[in-house]
Amino acid sequence: MKADLIIKNGTVVSARGIETTDIAVVDGKISAFGNFQTAEAAEVVDATGLHVFPGVIDSQVHFREPGLEHKEDLATGTAAAALGGVTAIFEMPNTKPLTLTEADMQDKVRRGREKAWTDFAFFIGAAAENVSELPKLERTEGVAGVKLFMGSSTGSLLVDRDEDIRRVLENGVRRVAIHAEDEPRLLERQHLAVDTVLNHPVWRDAECALRATQRVLKIARETGRRIHVLHVTTKEEMALLAEYKDVATVEVTPQHLTLSSPDCYEQLGSYAQMNPPIREEAHRAGLWKALRDGVVDVIGSDHAPHTKEEKAKPYPQSPSGMPGVQTLFPLMLDHCNKGELSLQHLMDLTSAGPARVYGIAGKGRLSLGYDGDFTLVDMKRKQEITEDWLASKCGWSPFAGKTVQGWPVATIIRGNIVMRDGELQGASQGQPVRFQECL
Numbered sequence: 222m223k224a225d226l227i228i229k230n231g232t233v234v235s236a237r238g239i240e241t242t243d244i245a246v247v248d249g250k251i252s253a254f255g256n257f258q259t260a261e262a263a264e265v266v267d268a269t270g271l272h273v274f275p276g277v278i279d280s281q282v283h284f285r286e287p288g289l290e291h292k293e294d295l296a297t298g299t300a301a302a303a304l305g306g307v308t309a310i311f312e313m314p315n316t317k318p319l320t321l322t323e324a325d326m327q328d329k330v331r332r333g334r335e336k337a338w339t340d341f342a343f344f345i346g347a348a349a350e351n352v353s354e355l356p357k358l359e360r361t362e363g364v365a366g367v368k369l370f371m372g373s374s375t376g377s378l379l380v381d382r383d384e385d386i387r388r389v390l391e392n393g394v395r396r397v398a399i400h401a402e403d404e405p406r407l408l409e410r411q412h413l414a415v416d417t418v419l420n421h422p423v424w425r426d427a428e429c430a431l432r433a434t435q436r437v438l439k440i441a442r443e444t445g446r447r448i449h450v451l452h453v454t455t456k457e458e459m460a461l462l463a464e465y466k467d468v469a470t471v472e473v474t475p476q477h478l479t480l481s482s483p484d485c486y487e488q489l490g491s492y493a494q495m496n497p498p499i500r501e502e503a504h505r506a507g508l509w510k511a512l513r514d515g516v517v518d519v520i521g522s523d524h525a526p527h528t529k530e531e532k533a534k535p536y537p538q539s540p541s542g543m544p545g546v547q548t549l550f551p552l553m554l555d556h557c558n559k560g561e562l563s564l565q566h567l568m569d570l571t572s573a574g575p576a577r578v579y580g581i582a583g584k585g586r587l588s589l590g591y592d593g594d595f596t597l598v599d600m601k602r603k604q605e606i607t608e609d610w611l612a613s614k615c616g617w618s619p620f621a622g623k624t625v626q627g628w629p630v631a632t633i634i635r636g637n638i639v640m641r642d643g644e645l646q647g648a649s650q651g652q653p654v655r656f657q658e659c660l
Contacts (some may be wrong), residue, residue, distance in 0.1 A: 224252060224262040226636045228595065231268030234568045235275065235587040244273065246593035249635035253589070264638070266631065268597055272564065275572035275587050276308030276594025276634065280365070280579065281398070281451055281472065281521035282546050284310075286332060288317025293526045293614050298546065299338040299651060301524075301612040303640045305547035306596040306629025309584060309654055310339055311365040311575075314346030315378055321351045323361055330363040330653055337651030338639055339632075340584075340594075344368035344398060347389045348377040355392045363653040365579055366395050366449070371433045372402025372425075372496065379404065383436060390446040395658055396470070396579060398449045401433035401458075402497055418491045418536040422482050422498035427455040430497050434458045441468045449578055452477065452523050454497040456507020463516045470518040470578045473508050475552040476545060476619065478520075481505045485619070491532050491539035492619050495525065512562065512570075519574040520567075522549040526615035544613045548606060548620050554598060554627025564600075582655040597631035604628045610643070 224245040233242050233254075243257040284298035295312075302310050312329070314320035320329060320343060333341040342365035345351075345358045359367055369389055370378045380386055381404035390397060406429045414424040434450060441448045442465065449470045453459060454477050462471050476495070481502040485493040493499055511517055525542025532539055553567050562570075576585025584592050605624045608616055632640035639646055 222253065222257065222260045224260060226264045226266070226593065226633070227257050227260060227262040228266045228268050228273060229257065231271050231273035231597065233273045233587060234564050236573065239564060244587070246636040249593055251587065251589055251591050251593050266597070266638070270599070271630065272598045272600055274568055274596040274598060275585060277306050277550050277571045277596045278309045278575040278581070278585060279307045279522050279524070279546050279549055280311040280519055280575040281313065282310045282524040283313045283315065283542065285526065286316060287328070291614070292528060295332050296336040296338070296649065297612055297614045298524070299341065299649070300645060301544070301547040303338040303632045303645060304610070304612050304643065306550040306598065306632050307546060308339055308594040308596065308632060308634045309341065310546065311342045311344065311579070314344050314368050319346050319348070319376055319378055320344065321346050321348055323358060326358070326361050326364060333363070333651055333653065336649055338645060338649045339651050340634060340654050341651050342654040346378045347380055347397070349380070349385060350377060352388050352392050355389065356394070359393045359395045360659045364659070365654070365656070367393060367397045369397050370400045371437065372400060372404050372407055381405070383440060386437060387440050387444060390440055390444040396447040396449050398451055399437050401430060401437055401450055403429045403432040403436070406432060414537040416536070418494050418539065419483055419486050421486070421494050421536065422500055425496060425498050427457060427500065427504065430455050431457045431461070434461060438462070438465045438469055441465070451521070452497060453508070454500050455504050456510070459507055459511035459516050463511070463514070471511070471516055472519045472521045473512060473517050474521060474523050474545065475549050476543065478505065478508055478512070478556065479552055480619070489619050491536055492543065492617065494536070494539055494541050495523070495543050496541045509561065517570065518578055520549065520553060520570045522546045526613050528615055529617055543619050544611070544615055544617070547611055547613065548618055550596065550629050551604070551606065551625045551627060552620065554600065555625035558600065558626040580657040582657045582660060584654065593633060593636035595631070595633040596629055597633070598627060599630050600627050602626070602628040602630070
């Protein structure tokens with residue numbers, strides 16, 4: 222056998238279990254599993270002592286391009302992704318201009334081809350002015366799905382009335398990703414957003430999240446439209462979502478699984494500020510229970526960087542959002558090492574899960590004919606997360622100074638080694654992710 226790439230001696234984490242096997246890649250696709258100690262290959266990676274995962278997919282990032290490149294751009298954001306073991310990203314539409322038209326999407330895909338280190342897709346934003354176009358827009362090259370913001374967002378991306386949400390869900394067939402916070406409650410409680418960031422989860426309280434999720438689940442079932450509820454933060458929402466698995470899938474973030482209020486705000490100040498907020502420990506425990514019970518389908522980072530200068534503004538002028546694409550997998554590997562979830566479960570949440578939810582074609586599994594996307598991990602390696610390791614333009618992380626066990630040491634995309642031992646390799650060559658409903 223001749224291959225372009227062989228990964229030898231790795232401990233492979235797949236749907237079949239955890240096993241030692243070699244993997245061959247030809248023309249960017251997985252071509253064989255077995256014992257290839259004598260086979261020829263253009264490149265051989267010795268994965269002795271390492272775990273080999275399907276390539277990690279981060280299905281919620283904000284890379285700020287176009288229009289907000291002082292915070293992040295597609296080159297720096299995807300570099301951060303690759304350094305963190307991520308092989309594909311799905312990017313959100315609240316850029317400048319907003320991603321609302323076919324021309325907006327084509328521009329983003331062009332930029333991705335020019336500078337992305339990882340494979341990529343972009344969400345089309347749902348807004349009053351493009352509802353009738355959504356069935357066409359959702360099938361455009363590079364589109365991951367439709368994104369709907371029920372709570373405060375940028376310009377016309379806010380879709381907060383039930384009748385408008387219904388119009389969006391009635392127009393199209395692909396899954397709609399939902400930011401579920403109740404705008405009427407946010408407005409009526411806005412007077413609470415004063416003085417200190419400790420009031421952030423008071424203003425944007427658990428009821429605010431639950432009301433929005435209740436509303437959108439009812440509409441989703443009535444219209445028969447599949448939805449994906451992003452960054453769920455409350456135990457009450459998780460209990461409700463368990464009753465709607467016919468139409469709704471669920472995401473949680475590493476930060477909501479790792480941090481809790483009030484400690485995070487006392488230690489990090491506005492660097493812990495995001496929407497929906499980090500909540501108290503009872504909710505964090507509720508998220509973990511839902512994850513273990515199988516309610517959670519996907520872990521996404523909600524990477525949303527702002528500069529240190531912006532974050533240093535007094536609350537509530539400080540913007541919400543934190544970086545996370547580079548730390549997603551190290552944080553979750555650390556949780557695995559602490560016995561909080563299994564390696565196979567993590568694999569499902571970060572590769573097979575996103576592939577199922579969004580109908581990705583040819584990614585998310587270690588299977589013959591699938592893309593040769595791999596994340597190689599040293600489960601024994603203890604490493605401090607430091608600012609000088611971060612590739613994001615914002616230059617900070619709420620987890621800087623934290624030591625984790627479990628570290629991505631290589632990122633391979635379509636058989637190309639993109640990151641090895643903390644260094645990017647070669648040149649960027651990201652391509653649009655393909656989706657089964659749009660082939």
